[in-house]
Amino acid sequence: MNLRERYRILYWRYLARVAARSVLAVLLVAVMATPMILLEGSLTYSTVALLFLVPVGMAAILLGLAPGIIGAITAFLALNYFFTQPRFTLTVARTQDLLALAVFLVVAVSISQLVGRTQASLDEARSRERDVIHLYELMSTLAGHRNQDAVARTATSRIHDVFRPTALEVVIQPDSRAKPQVFRAPEGFKIVDQPPDEVIALMTPRGLLGELHLWHSRIQTPAEERLLNTFASQIALALERVILAQAETRAKVLEESDQLKSALLSSVSHELRTPLATIKAAATSLRSGNVSWNSAARVELIVAIDEESDHLNRLVGNLLDMSRIESGAMKPQRQWNILADILEGTISRMRHAIEHHRIEVDISDDLPLTPVDHMQIDQVFTNLISNALKYAPPGTTVRFSARVQEPDLLLVEEYNEGPQIPEEHLDRIFDKFYRVTAADRVSGTGLGLSICKGIIEAHGGRIWAVNKPNGLSFFFTLPLTLDGRHVPLLPAETETAE
Amino acid sequence: MSTQPHILVVDDEPQILRALRAILTEKNFTVTTASRGEEALTLAAANPPDVIILDLGLPDIDGYEVCAQLRAWTQAPIIVLSVRDSERDKVRALDKGADDYLTKPFGIEELLARVRVALKHSVRLHGSKEVVISAGKLVIDLARHVVTRDGLDVKLTATEFKLLAYMASNAGRVLTHQTILSNVWGPAEVDQVEYLRVYMRQLRKKLEDNPREPKHLITEPAVGYRFIIDPGF
Numbered sequence: 174m175n176l177r178e179r180y181r182i183l184y185w186r187y188l189a190r191v192a193a194r195s196v197l198a199v200l201l202v203a204v205m206a207t208p209m210i211l212l213e214g215s216l217t218y219s220t221v222a223l224l225f226l227v228p229v230g231m232a233a234i235l236l237g238l239a240p241g242i243i244g245a246i247t248a249f250l251a252l253n254y255f256f257t258q259p260r261f262t263l264t265v266a267r268t269q270d271l272l273a274l275a276v277f278l279v280v281a282v283s284i285s286q287l288v289g290r291t292q293a294s295l296d297e298a299r300s301r302e303r304d305v306i307h308l309y310e311l312m313s314t315l316a317g318h319r320n321q322d323a324v325a326r327t328a329t330s331r332i333h334d335v336f337r338p339t340a341l342e343v344v345i346q347p348d349s350r351a352k353p354q355v356f357r358a359p360e361g362f363k364i365v366d367q368p369p370d371e372v373i374a375l376m377t378p379r380g381l382l383g384e385l386h387l388w389h390s391r392i393q394t395p396a397e398e399r400l401l402n403t404f405a406s407q408i409a410l411a412l413e414r415v416i417l418a419q420a421e422t423r424a425k426v427l428e429e430s431d432q433l434k435s436a437l438l439s440s441v442s443h444e445l446r447t448p449l450a451t452i453k454a455a456a457t458s459l460r461s462g463n464v465s466w467n468s469a470a471r472v473e474l475i476v477a478i479d480e481e482s483d484h485l486n487r488l489v490g491n492l493l494d495m496s497r498i499e500s501g502a503m504k505p506q507r508q509w510n511i512l513a514d515i516l517e518g519t520i521s522r523m524r525h526a527i528e529h530h531r532i533e534v535d536i537s538d539d540l541p542l543t544p545v546d547h548m549q550i551d552q553v554f555t556n557l558i559s560n561a562l563k564y565a566p567p568g569t570t571v572r573f574s575a576r577v578q579e580p581d582l583l584l585v586e587e588y589n590e591g592p593q594i595p596e597e598h599l600d601r602i603f604d605k606f607y608r609v610t611a612a613d614r615v616s617g618t619g620l621g622l623s624i625c626k627g628i629i630e631a632h633g634g635r636i637w638a639v640n641k642p643n644g645l646s647f648f649f650t651l652p653l654t655l656d657g658r659h660v661p662l663l664p665a666e667t668e669t670a671e
Numbered sequence: 672m673s674t675q676p677h678i679l680v681v682d683d684e685p686q687i688l689r690a691l692r693a694i695l696t697e698k699n700f701t702v703t704t705a706s707r708g709e710e711a712l713t714l715a716a717a718n719p720p721d722v723i724i725l726d727l728g729l730p731d732i733d734g735y736e737v738c739a740q741l742r743a744w745t746q747a748p749i750i751v752l753s754v755r756d757s758e759r760d761k762v763r764a765l766d767k768g769a770d771d772y773l774t775k776p777f778g779i780e781e782l783l784a785r786v787r788v789a790l791k792h793s794v795r796l797h798g799s800k801e802v803v804i805s806a807g808k809l810v811i812d813l814a815r816h817v818v819t820r821d822g823l824d825v826k827l828t829a830t831e832f833k834l835l836a837y838m839a840s841n842a843g844r845v846l847t848h849q850t851i852l853s854n855v856w857g858p859a860e861v862d863q864v865e866y867l868r869v870y871m872r873q874l875r876k877k878l879e880d881n882p883r884e885p886k887h888l889i890t891e892p893a894v895g896y897r898f899i900i901d902p903g904f
Contacts, residue, residue, distance in 0.1 A: 479778075486776050506758065506893070508848075509865035511872055517883045518890050534883070542865050547893035548758060661865045666828040 179392055186392075191239050198232035198244035206251045213256070218270075221256050222277050226284060233285035234292055241285030249278045304400045307335050311404060315411035321345055324415055325356045325383075328408040332385070333358035336393075336401060342369070342386040343408075347416055353383070373402065375409040382412045430499075433605070437492075440619065444488055448481035455481075487559075491620045494552065495605070498627030505546035505631050507655055512536060512543045512550070512585070516573060519554040526559065529567035535574040543583055544655035549628045556621035557587045557647055564591035565644075581659070583651045590644040599638050625649070676790055677701045679720035681711040681737065682752070683730050687775075691724070694779055700786075708732030712740055720747055722789045724782075727753040727764065735767045742768030748789035748843070752777065758893035762847050765894070770844045772894070788899065792843030804839045806887055806900040809878060811839050818878075825877050830855070834870050835878070838888065838898035847895040871896060 205228040209221055216224075225248040233241025253263055257270045265271045311331045318324045329343045346353035369386035371393075376382070385405055393401065455474040458464055464471045497503040513536040520532055554573075561571045569590035578584040594602060601607050603626040607619060629636045629649045636649040653660060678700045680691050688704045695702045703720065705711035708729045715723065723741060727734030738749055748770040753760070756774045764772055770792070771785050804811045810819045813836050818825045827835065834855050838846065849861045856866060871890075875882040886902035 482776060508893075509868060511868050513883075514868070514872065514890060515892075518892060521884050542868060551892055661863075663866060663869055666830055 183392060183394070191237070194236040194240040195243040198228075198236050198240035199247045201228040201232050202244050202247045202251060204228070206248075206255065210255050218256060218273070222252060222273065225252055225277070226281060229281045229285050230288055233288035238286065238289030238293055241289040242282055245278065245281035245285045248281055249274065252277060300396060304396070304403075307331075307400065308403060308407065312407055312411075315407065318411065318415060319418065321347070321412060321415055322354070322356075324408065324411045325354065328385075328404075328411075329356045329358045332387075332401075332404060335404075336387070336397065337390075338387045339390045340388040343383065344386065345375075345383040345412065347382045347412065371401075373405045375405055375412060377409045377413040379413055379416075382409055382416070437605075441488070441492060445485065448485045448488075451481040452478050452485075491624060494624045495620050495627070498624065498631070503549070503627060503631050505549050505628070507544045507546055507632070509542040509655065509661065510545050510547055510550070512540060512545070512575060512583070512651075513538075515545070515547055515550050516554050519551050519558065523555065523558060526562060530562055530565065531568075531570040532558070533570055533572040535572060537576075540575055540583070541577065541653055541660040543651055543653060545632060545651060546628075549631075550651075553625045553628050553649070556625050560621055561587065561589035561591060565589040566591075577653070578650065581653045583653055585649050585651065587647045588641060588644055589646075593640040593645055594638065596640070599640070602638060603636065675699055675701045676721040677703065677718065678722045678724060678786065679703045679705065679711065679715055680724045681705045681708070681729070681734075682724075682726040683707070683728065684726075687726075694783075695786075698783060706730075708734070708737045711737055715741060715745065715747075719745060722786055723747055723749045724786075725749055725751050725769070727751060727755055727760070735763055738764060738767040738769050748792055750782075750785050750789055752782070761845075761891075761894045762849075765845055765847050765850075771897075772845055772891075788843040791900065804842070804900070806839065806842070806898075807902065808880075809887065811835060813840070820878060827874075827877065831870055831874055831877070834867075835874055838896065839900075842898045842900045845891050845895055845897050851895060867896075 202225070205224065209216060209224060229241065229245045229248050232244035236244075250263070253265065253274055254261060257274060258266050265274060311327075314327050314331065315324055318327065325343045325345050329341065332338070332341055332343075341358055343356040344353050345356070367388075370389045371385075371387040373385040373387075374381055375384060385401075385408075387401075455478045459471065459474055464474065494503070513534065516534055516536070520527065520534070558571060565571065571587065571589045573585070573587050575583060575585045598607075603622050605620060605623045607623075625647075626636050629651070633652045634650040636647065639646045639648065678695055680688060680695070680702060681704075682688050682691070683706050685706070688706065692702045692704055703714055703718065705714050706729075708731045711723075711725070711729075712732075725734055725737060725741075729737065732740075734751070734753070738751070741747070741749060749768060750771045750773060751761075751764045751769045752773050752775060753764075754775045755761075761772045770789060773782060773785060802812065802814045804813065808821045812818070816832055818827055818832065818835065834851070837851065837855050848864050848867055851867060852861045852863060856863065860866065871888060872882070875885050875888050879885045879887065887899050889897045889899055891897055
């Protein structure tokens with residue numbers, strides 16, 4: 174339905190309403206006239222004229238300006254017809270009466286006009302006040318919102334409450350590449366086949382943020398249209414404010430992560446260069462021919478190259494893991510595993526590094542299968558062990574144990590005889606780049622424990638450290654359920670003498 | 672054909688090719704190198720290698736594709752040598768027909784050991800199908816369903832034997848969880864990794880000298896398992 178058509182319909186409706194009210198105004202005058210006609214003898218002409226002003230005023234107040242004027246003219250005709258000599262004609266004999274009639278007409282029309290205008294402006298003032306209240310309510314609710322969803326939800330319910338359309342949709346799409354979000358009212362409204370009767374753009378200087386779709390049961394008045402458009406621009410502004418606030422938060426996060434990255438770079442380039450320096454020195458001296466082929470120095474240089482390149486590889490691995498954890502890409506591929514198998518694999522892989530320490534594994538065979546990502550938990554064990562090897566004096570023992578703590582939670586402990594950590598640092602050792610010891614005394618990126626934390630938390634567990642007599646313990650928990658499933662039971666089987 | 676085993680090395684990095692050519696020639700292998708997938712396929716067809724060492728990141732054809740195309744006509748063992756270390760990449764390469772997977776950076780001893788295992792495996796494949804497999808102290812008689820360790824009978828359940836027989840018949844190859852489950856338990860059970868974990872542990876207890884450091888039934892973390900005939904390599 175286009176605008177012109179809509180206004181034509183509105184215009185005809187208005188005319189029909191005025192006509193109906195005018196008929197009412199005529200009836201009102203007639204009701205007042207009847208008793209006066211009956212009591213004609215006992216009333217003076219001037220009293221009758223005054224009394225006729227009553228229905229005229231009432232019509233103007235109750236029915237509006239135009240019906241008031243129609244009422245005034247009706248009253249004038251009735252006064253002329255029924256009460257002015259000669260009676261029951263519209264002719265007037267005396268000049269005096271003609272004058273009185275003329276004055277009556279002027280007074281009646283003036284009164285109805287005055288009263289009608291006042292009434293109309295009062296009505297308008299009232300409807301403006303209502304609009305302002307609606308708008309105020311909308312704006313104050315919108316002002317409190319921090320995200321697009323909340324803005325859209327409020328917009329939907331407010332428009333629905335104020336305008337009472339058959340149905341409405343608020344479509345939010347600040348970015349043309351993003352999937353549009355649609356909010357609907359009333360609740361449970363099924364999208365109708367027909368296109369919306371009205372579409373209003375949620376437009377700001379930044380561009381189109383979305384659209385309002387309305388299905389009307391009746392035609393909106395110009396005043397309602399104006400209010401609806403004001404609503405739309407307020408909603409668009411609120412959306413823009415929210416979007417800008419979010420962009421600002423993102424910018425802040427980016428800035429912080431930039432700072433972190435520079436911290437990482439400076440820490441990392443130092444760490445990467447250390448093994449590289451060793452490798453380069455060893456390789457160049459081997460190449461120069463200054464080291465004789467059979468000397469012990471040659472073997473030492475070769476061992477150094479081998480060990481330092483492993484170290485370099487571990488550093489790169491740690492960095493990759495950290496960036497995966499931070500970008501949320503560290504999704505564990507959890508499968509039922511035997512924890513002791515994983516740990517034994519880690520220990521066997523690290524056996525050269527462990528030479529100077531003893532490792533004890535105190536994990537019962539009855540321990541239930543644990544749903545974990547093999548590679549990631551292997552990484553946790555690797556980092557915990559290399560951490561222990563770094564700090565615990567040679568010749569000491571690193572002990573692993575595990576037990577079921579709650580029905581669905583496994584508690585794993587790693588105890589080593591390394592130095593204790595001041596209580597206030599116990600939480601912070603899992604932070605990135607955090608070190609209790611000065612960086613140049615112990616090598617590492619300061620990432621090992623924070624990677625452990627990232628992995629354990631991605632598994633739904635928790636990790637913490639506790640000072641123990643003569644040492645330090647790391648604890649972590651792992652859930653024993655996988656997607657709500659408990660440890661699977663295997664079909665029993667007996668050994669057959671084959 | 673020379674008596675020296677022929678190895679085709681496919682890698683797009685000249686340094687790796689140079690190093691591997693030097694080391695493998697030193698170890699008495701005949702070495703052919705290729706830096707592109709197409710080239711590798713042509714060379715392999717012209718002069719069939721005994722073992723192929725394949726990088727996944729090649730400039731022209733995807734390494735997985737090279738793997739699949741080679742596997743379409745040759746049974747020569749393929750050892751993937753790649754910087755990609757996620758289990759998804761490993762499983763994908765193995766599914767495409769690779770026998771083994773080694774991540775860069777690698778120790779040359781480790782690579783040589785894998786090459787020797789692959790060669791032995793390929794000889795076994797080409798020779799007559801063995802019915803009795805000897806692996807260290809273990810003797811597995813596939814026909815009679817008997818396993819002995821140091822000459823003594825080892826009692827196994829039916830499933831344990833089936834698992835061991837499957838692993839031993841594919842010695843040297845990295846077998847993914849899914850492959851083992853589907854061949855031993857049946858295609859319907861490919862997701863029941865827990866079966867495999869428990870049975871593998873039981874087998875190790877019965878067969879290995881030190882179940883905590885197995886020598887024959889080797890775990891390939893998050894990917895699968897491998898049976899090694901002669902851990903002395």
